[in-house]
Amino acid sequence: MTDTGTTTKTSLNKFEKFKAEKDGLAVKAEIEKFAALGWEAMDETDRDHRLKWVGVFFRPVTPGKFMMRLRMPNGILTSDQMRVLAEVLQRYGDDGSADITTRQNIQLRGIRIEDLPDIFNKFQNVGLTSVQSGMDNVRNITGDPVAGLDADELFDTRDLVQQIQDMLTNKGEGNPEFTNLPRKFNIAITGGRDNSVHAEINDLAFVPAFKEAGEQGSRGVGEEYLSQTSARKFGFNILVGGFFSAKRCDAAIPLNAWVAPEDVVAVCRAVLEVFRDNGSRANRLKSRLMWLIDEWGIDKLRAEVEQRLGKSFLPAAPKDEIDWEKRDHIGVYKQKQPGMNYVGFHIPVGRLYADDMFEIARLAEVYGSGEIRLTVEQNIIIPNISDGSLPTFLAEPLLQRFSINPGTLERSLVSCTGAQFCNFALIETKNRALATIQALEADLTFTQPVRIHWTGCPNSCGQPQVADIGLMGTKARKDGKAVEGVDIYMGGKVGKEAHLGTCAIKGIPCEDLQPVLQDILIKNFGAKLKQEALVEV
Known part of the structure; x- marks a missing residue:
């Protein structure tokens, strides 16, 4: 133990x-x-x-x-x-x-x-593993979905993410060093400018930041890396403590620390060791990393991590490089590799069946390099499609169902599993989410994208707090009876200056939800009834 x-x-x-x-x-x-x-x-x-x-x-x-x-x-x-x-x-x-x-x-x-x-x-x-993917373990490590493809990326996250996975899981065999954390733990690394991993909702996140060679000050993590040249160097500012739970939701906060890429794996290990050995094991509702930060303060957490590392951190760079609006990668995009493209297609609420998966595998082999990528918006990217193959690829029947140009609301729709399969969910989500969106798109026209996220319970697997409109399953009252309902969250922002939304309306019965959402979309997001739009034309 x-x-x-x-x-x-x-x-x-x-x-x-x-x-x-x-x-x-x-x-x-x-x-x-x-x-x-x-x-x-x-x-x-x-x-x-x-x-x-x-x-x-x-x-x-x-x-x-x-x-x-x-x-x-x-x-x-x-x-x-x-x-x-x-x-x-x-x-x-x-x-x-x-x-x-x-x-x-x-x-x-x-x-x-x-x-x-x-x-x-x-x-x-085939090199797949499911080890340490549940309970008090580090969950799947997220990175930029177009890492190595995007000409504008600052750092290719793929190798770092794999190194962390190998360290945590002993290359997929299981690693007892990290199988008994006080609670689950999320890690994200982004090397792009648009925060495609939602860094702010992770227990530990690395966001791109440049450090000038003259900034290093006292000796610390990355100082030797900085001293190699007088030019500014790429690295990461560190965020800690972000999480969603039924009791509390918090955005990650700065650790005031900057690290070079080669130190990221060691920092992950040190932070996890500190959390493992000091996090609360009495009350599971107060066992995530942010609760330890509350108890200690950020300065003590940083000092404890530095002690594990055996050296001090350099102060965080004054600004990070998250300065783009969030991209969803749906559509056709040029890669940094000449003559190559990646295509992102929309998987409605992320649900796939065996036939779909066989066909996706075939398309990746026939038109690409056999590689498939997933996004945190529950969609799929197939990279490495040549200019010459692109027209034939885009004519494939599968892209009629998994569109590269979905409707405005459907494009950004995210949903958790819901009551169909999850015993924690208070409402059914995936099928209801699709039906609701389809009805809204039939009645409205839109001038801007609107991100709507559904989650079946306060555990927030569907991440309603990061959405423009978030819907959290609850029990509502109607005609004196308990019915399936939602609390509505608004104001979440992703990309640059990301922040969490808050609950704006409570206890809307699901059967009454569509007109409420329609009103919100018209008043807050510039949507118009299609009949009114036709009159204007």
């Missing part, structure tokens, strides 16, 4: 107690046994909790059918990997589906416990 600092055993919450009894990663060696036993005969703690350490999630709303969450650093996978995921889902017919998550990741649904040994073998053969 990892050292948990000064917390006494009597003050441990129930999750810490079962982790003390048996490390979550131990179930990795028991998959064959679980498959033979069947889900109903398993130890409940193994089934309901410890399986999450290998990315397998019991869902009470679909008993006997599990969810699997992969790790896909920087949101990148190959056509072979996509095809294997499709083969796994194909076995489960109508019960099998996949969701692209808001962390550039894929979750599979409909999985049966007896198939886990075969599934894990298939994953291993």
Whole structure:
């Protein structure tokens, strides 16, 4: 068991107690046994909790059918990997589906416990892993979805993200050093100018910033790197503490620290060690990194991390380089590689089925280099399509369903899993979100994009606080009865000067939501009724 600092055993919450009894990663060696036993005969703690350490999630709303969450650093996978995921889902017919998550990741649904040994073998053969993707672990590490493709990027994040993944997971085999954090932990690294990873909602984020050689001051992390030349050097300012939970939502704050790219992995390790050994293990509602910052103050956190590193940080650069509005990468774009293009297409609410995935794998191989990328908006990019192949690619039937030019509202629509598959959700989200957007687009014309995010409960997996309009599932009252409803958040901003929105309207019944949203879109976002727009013309 990892050292948990000064917390006494009597003050441990129930999750810490079962982790003390048996490390979550131990179930990795028991998959064959679980498959033979069947889900109903398993130890409940193994089934309901410890399986999450290998990315397998019991869902009470679909008993006997599990969810699997992969790790896909920087949101990148190959056509072979996509095809294997499709083969796994194909076995489960109508019960099998996949969701692209808001962390550039894929979750599979409909999985049966007896198939886990075969599934894990298939994953291993193509370099996929689901290890440490749930519970008190570092979740999928996000990076720029067009890293290495974008001529305007400041730094290609792909290799750094992979190095961090390898450090955390022992190259996918599992790493007990980091399998017992006080709570889950999110890391993001952006090397572009538009904050495509939503750095502000991560526990630890690295944002691009240049440092002048004369700024280094006392010796610290990156000082040798700066001294190599008199020119300014690229590195990252560090943000810490961002998170969403049912109890509290906070944007990340500056650590007042700048690091060179070669120090990023070591800084990740140091921050995680400090959190692991000092974060609260008594109250899970107060166990994320920001709660430790509240207790210590930012200066003490920085000092503790410096002690782990064995050297001091250089002060943060005066400004970061996030100076563009957020891009969604949907459409056709020139790459930095001459004659090559990447194409982003919209996956409505991120939902995929086996046939879709087989076809995406085929398109990536036939027209590109076999590479597929995911975005935090739950969409897909296929890169490395030549100018000559582009017209034929754009004529492919799949792009009729997964459009490169979707409607104004549909384009930016994001949704969590919802009550269809998630026992935490208070409302159904994905299907309702699509139906609502389609109805609004049928009635309105728009002069600007509007980002609408749905989440089924206060855990905020759909990130309503970063949206122009965020919808959070709740129970509302109508005619004296409890019905499915939403709280409406407004004012979230992404890209430069990102900040979180706040709750503006509470308890709107879902059946009454469309006219409320229509009114908000007209009054706040310049939308017009189509009949009025025709009259003006």
